[in-house]
Amino acid sequence: MKKEILRLQDVTYKKQNTIIFRNMTFNILKGEIMGFIPMNSYGMDELLDVIVNNLPLYYGYVYYQDKCVNSWKEEKHSRNRICLIDSETSLVNGLDVLTNVFTLRAGFGQEILNEKMLTMQLQPFIDELGVSIDPFMPVEKLPAYKRVMVELLRAIVAGYHLIIIREISTVISEDELGKLFDIMRYYTGKGFTFLYVSYHFEEIQQVCTRAILMSEGSINLIFDKEQIKKGISEDNYIDYYNHVSQRLLHRARGNVPTAESRKEVLYVRDMSGKYLDHFQFSVYKGECLVIQSLDTRMYNEFLEILEKEGGFKDVDMLVEGKKVSDYRTRKIAFMKEEATQTMLFDDLTVRDNICIGLDRKAPNIWLKKRIQKSVQEEYYRIFGEDIFDCYINELSDEQKTRVIYMRILLEKPEVVFMVQPFKHAGTPHRMQVWELQTLLLERGISIVILAMNMSDSLTIADRVIRISRVDGKMTTKEFTYNQFSELPMSLPWVGFFDELKNNGEEI
Known part of the structure; x- marks a missing residue:
């Protein structure tokens, strides 16, 4: 029977008097690649924060390597020896690969660095990855894939037995993703464990042995190996599937010009x-x-x-x-x-953010209230809400997205x-x-x-x-x-x- 590396038992997490997720229960076994499919982003950041950083729990227990590392009964302030590799780098720019891998990790006690010795220690790990990395290269000059490899190296060298990889396919190429999957499989054979987070089931199918489907902070389903091969049920995202598949069918039948x-x-x-x-x-x-x-x-x-x-x-x-x-x-x-x-001014209103994009087509838009009123009515006609005088920092992500697309609609490029x-x-x-x-x-x-x-x-x-x-x-x-x-x-x-x-x- 395989040994557990991580278990969340009935974990409930509360943030600013709001329950983010309730009774979260799942385990990850040593030497497996567990997939995690969020149907939406709600609760995902907080869940990973609980796993890695032991945030205070409203209820439940977190076990890592057979030890209770977090409990609702008492607050834990220590960070678990778990690595999170994200689309945003956690390496320290301005320092080279060698320094990031060795000297910045917890437990490194040498005051005088023997770079030759450290390079000799690092080289076998680089050889295992099958990639050419200069130990003295500043990390900010590394391409995305090599940056991911350095973060992985740091985790392997430090002996982090659970490595979380999140949405990494947004920064590395399709071919590089395949190489990463091969490396993950190699290291599971050496006792390391991975939690692979992706919004796309097709990626999960390529590499994971089990997978968790989460929506709105709740676990909907845990797939075993055979269920992963079979595929995700359309029922789990029926509205989206119906919307998109009907459009695809419509186009496939020749209703859109070539x-x-x-x-x-x-x-x-x-x-x-x-x-x-x-x-x-x-x-x-x-x-x-x-x-x-x-x-x-x-x-x-x-x-x-x-x-x-x-x-x-x-x-x-x-x-x-x-x-x-x-x-x-x-x-x-x-x-x-x-x-x-990246494209909105938080301290300005929706009116200002939209009109900024129109000042070349309508130079007097700031003076002509009639034009602004027309823009406001057009926004309401399309999206059915009047948020013209709200500030951007008061809006939801969905509303911010609509503002950006409305600006493009009005610019008419x-x-x-x-x-x-x-x-x-x-x-x-x-x-x-x-x-x-x-x-x-x-x-x-x-x-x-x-x-x-x-x-x-x-x-x-x-x-x-x-x-x-x-x-x-x-x-x-x-x-x-x-x-x-x-x-x-x-x-x-x-x-x-x-x-x-x-x-x-x-x-």
Whole structure:
């Protein structure tokens, strides 16, 4: 019988007089990869905080390595020897790999560092990972995958027997994710245990031996190995599945025009850099193009080109046949990653945040109350709520998301670039994003999604271009809508297109 590494027994956690989760009970066995699928983000941060940092409990017990490390009867102030690897780095910038792995960990008692000896101690661990890492490289210069490897190294060297990996597919490529899964399997054979948190069951299926499904702070189901292979029941996310699958069926049956029959609104004639090599693509009126990068360096370079101050210096871009050099024309819009945190001014009202984006189209908008009133009425007509005079910091995440999309609707660009719009999104948020993107497309606004992790982008896409580097050269492969079933089955929703094809549906 396998030994338990972690057990939560009837754990209830209360925050600011609100019960976040109640009677949470599950265990993780030594040497397994346990999956965790949050249907939404509610309670996820707090749960991980309880596991790692022993937050005060309202009721229940937490056991780690056969010891009761937290109890409702008494507060524990110690941190458990558990590693959390997230999409945001926990490494200390300005210090090298060697320092981050050895000298910053608890229990390291050497005052005088013998770098040669430490390097010799580290090298066997690096060799196990099968990746080339310079021990003296400052960690901020590491690409995302190597950064994840260094965080994993730190946990292995420190002897952390439980390693939590959360939403890591948003920062590393599809190929790198496969390598990470192989490494996780290798270390389970050496007695380490993993808790892998992802919003996408397709990822869980690739690597996990059991999985927990959580919604609104409650455990809905614990899957065993056979149930994971069988797949997640549609009942667990029926509203989202019905919404999306009906749209996909509608499009699959030929009710949406092909890209070739649409007007070209954007032509990127040349996008070049250190890793991108004369990349070209077109975007058509009212379509969604997903550009998935299988190489983190290409992804970051693409992003840098679009975000660079001073305009589009490394890209030759035409909108409706006319060259554009920056965003000031409002012909192109740009939605940043995690836009609710990066694109709104918390200390301004909804009115101000929306009107900021319209000051070029309507220069006198700040003086003309009639225009502001018209914008307010349009917002209410679309979203059914009057929050125009509320401050951003008073809104929910769902309301903030609507404000951002409303600003784009009113700006009426020809094309909007979106960076991983489904990142960290639970099922309700993914449905909201999908519906808002659909609204943009219906208004004739084209969407270009830049993604590392495909996430739910396939549900809104008309075309997909996958870019990568092979033997030092850039490669591109385009998939039209009727070719989506040819994409890797590990990607979310590819199975749906494969099923349509097997059922004889004309795509």
